Amino acid sequence: LDHILDTIGNHIDQNAAEGLIYQLQEGDFITRQEANLMKAAMSRDILILKLPLWDEIRARLLKAMLLSLLSQ
Template identity: 60%
Template structure:
């Protein structure tokens, strides 16, 4: 049986898929009532599962008419994929951000689950036994080379 966070995440992803613009606006309290949970559970799901690294932009407006807007970032052209990868990685990247980028590329079907797992294993802090900041710099270089090799046509 799935936990509440997974159910809420899947619900939000489903309504995002149904949205013609790839944007949804939700009321945190209404969603909490719908799933019979506390509003902080909604915050947790949004802050951990709808991050920029995973391909989402989240905006919130507080107050009486407040809302949370979630927008899915689409990687549509070959050039925009490389631009996004380059901007996300930069000169260094930590393990969590690299895993988020791999998740986004897997979800967008640019890489396979097997490729994502292989890259993730190679970039793990358990494998890259360097001290920071060199570890994150080396991870960035390695990730760029691996993704360029996989995504180049």
């Protein structure tokens, strides 16, 4: 988990976030439903923000979701 969080860093763009989510689903770390929910939250259409602020918020959201899902 620490390696994944380090990979995300302080910012992540939508394509990288979706790629990471795909890898986690393919590795059976998260379910298809969890992956779909996470991808929806990562979409640039959710909030109208300028870069790099949106990439920073996306990184924080992704980290929070992964901590919740993978720390169980």
